[in-house]
Amino acid sequence: MTKPKNDLLLRAIKKEPIERTPVWLMRQAGRYMPEYRELRKTAGNFKSFYKNVDLSVKASILPYKLLGVDATIIFSDILTPLEPMGFNFEFREGEGPVFLDPIKSPEDINRLKPLNVEDVKYVGEIIKGVNEQLNRAIPTIGFCGAPFTLAAYMIEGKTSKDFKKAKAFMYDYPEDFKNLLNKLADSLIDYLSFQIESGADAVQIFDSWAGHLSPDDYKEFALPPIKKIIENLKEKHPETPIIHFTKGVAGFLDHMITSGAYAYSVDWMIDLKTVKEKVFPDAAVQGNLDPIVLYASKDVIRKKVIEILEKWGKDSGHIFNLGHGLMPDMEFEKVKFLVETVKKESVR
Numbered sequence: 590m591t592k593p594k595n596d597l598l599l600r601a602i603k604k605e606p607i608e609r610t611p612v613w614l615m616r617q618a619g620r621y622m623p624e625y626r627e628l629r630k631t632a633g634n635f636k637s638f639y640k641n642v643d644l645s646v647k648a649s650i651l652p653y654k655l656l657g658v659d660a661t662i663i664f665s666d667i668l669t670p671l672e673p674m675g676f677n678f679e680f681r682e683g684e685g686p687v688f689l690d691p692i693k694s695p696e697d698i699n700r701l702k703p704l705n706v707e708d709v710k711y712v713g714e715i716i717k718g719v720n721e722q723l724n725r726a727i728p729t730i731g732f733c734g735a736p737f738t739l740a741a742y743m744i745e746g747k748t749s750k751d752f753k754k755a756k757a758f759m760y761d762y763p764e765d766f767k768n769l770l771n772k773l774a775d776s777l778i779d780y781l782s783f784q785i786e787s788g789a790d791a792v793q794i795f796d797s798w799a800g801h802l803s804p805d806d807y808k809e810f811a812l813p814p815i816k817k818i819i820e821n822l823k824e825k826h827p828e829t830p831i832i833h834f835t836k837g838v839a840g841f842l843d844h845m846i847t848s849g850a851y852a853y854s855v856d857w858m859i860d861l862k863t864v865k866e867k868v869f870p871d872a873a874v875q876g877n878l879d880p881i882v883l884y885a886s887k888d889v890i891r892k893k894v895i896e897i898l899e900k901w902g903k904d905s906g907h908i909f910n911l912g913h914g915l916m917p918d919m920e921f922e923k924v925k926f927l928v929e930t931v932k933k934e935s936v937r
């Protein structure tokens with residue numbers, strides 16, 4: 590694979606000198622973008638969208654073209670690999686993902702089949718298509734959901750404020766739950782390796798809902814399968830950076846930063862300086878603007894961006910991002926302003 594022309598993100602992760610801070614945004618290709626909504630209409634529903642290579646490539650590169658971000662994250666979803674593994678779901682308007690036959694008892698875990706990457710070939714095609722279409726302008730990020738976050742959906746059956754079914758299952762059947770996480774980890778190793786072999790320059794593991802756990806439970810349940818994924822990927826693909834994201838990390842940052850990732854992506858409920866003091870220069874840090882700032886005025890957005898840039902200082906090793914994803918009702922203009930402001934204000 591040739592090196593991307595703009596490799597700021599990769600240099601920041603390696604803590605090599607950078608001219609300015611790289612920026613990309615979680616859920617940067619989404620409904621807040623009029624051009625995304627047009628593509629979505631063409632596709633019909635969300636699932637037929639992400640399975641359509643041509644449309645997914647188009648969606649993946651929109652943020653580069655329209656916002657000027659420094660990395661593309663491929664257009665897909667964390668749930669994508671679960672369907673061929675035996676757990677089917679639908680995306681319902683206004684409701685999000687809904688599993689048709691969620692896990693209700695430990696026996697249901699036996700329904701989980703190992704992932705055959707042939708069944709998600711379209712994800713590899715999307716990565717290749719993005720690299721081709723962008724002519725390697727910027728790095729391409731592959732991704733997966735972390736075992737805990739995927740298991741939470743598979744048991745709960747849908748999204749939730751508190752994931753009470755999933756957590757009660759974890760408390761009632763800890764060994765079965767660990768077995769589920771471990772099985773997921775094995776398939777996710779293959780899934781991420783496949784994405785790297787298809788041309789992903791970096792991969793991100795999204796543990797969006799691990800923040801629902803106490804520090805002890807995080808350490809016991811969510812962390813070990815992530816460590817396993819990272820150890821295996823490092824052996825197979827030592828050159829490929831792995832970014833580890835968790836929302837709600839403040840209570841267990843000390844545990845999270847033992848996962849072995851090259852970069853930790855943190856939310857806004859923890860101070861960036863605190864995170865830097867703990868991990869830098871061993872690892873890089875991604876984050877951590879509160880996405881809700883994007884509903885405020887441009888003056889506020891600029892002020893908050895500068896605050897984050899100043900907290901990190903002039904060292905390399907920081908990737909600007911939000912603490913969680915963009916939301917459908919955000920204003921495109923403000924998102925664009927955010928990206929431009931980071932680029933302008935972070936020049937070394």
Ligand code: 1CP
Nearest residue numbers: 615616617618619635663664665666667685748795797914
């Ligand atoms: O158009 C639509 O109606 C679909 C909305 C949508 C989109 C644009 C969903 C459904 N997924 C996605 C794309 C997506 N999801 C990407 C693509 C690239 C990008 O960031 O631009 C990525 C990386 C994800 C990852 C994802 N999906 C996560 C982890 C990140 C996070 O936000 O925490 C999670 C939790 C999901 C589940 C999911 N998929 C879709 C929705 C609405 C949800 C969240 C439901 C919930 O609140 O639990």
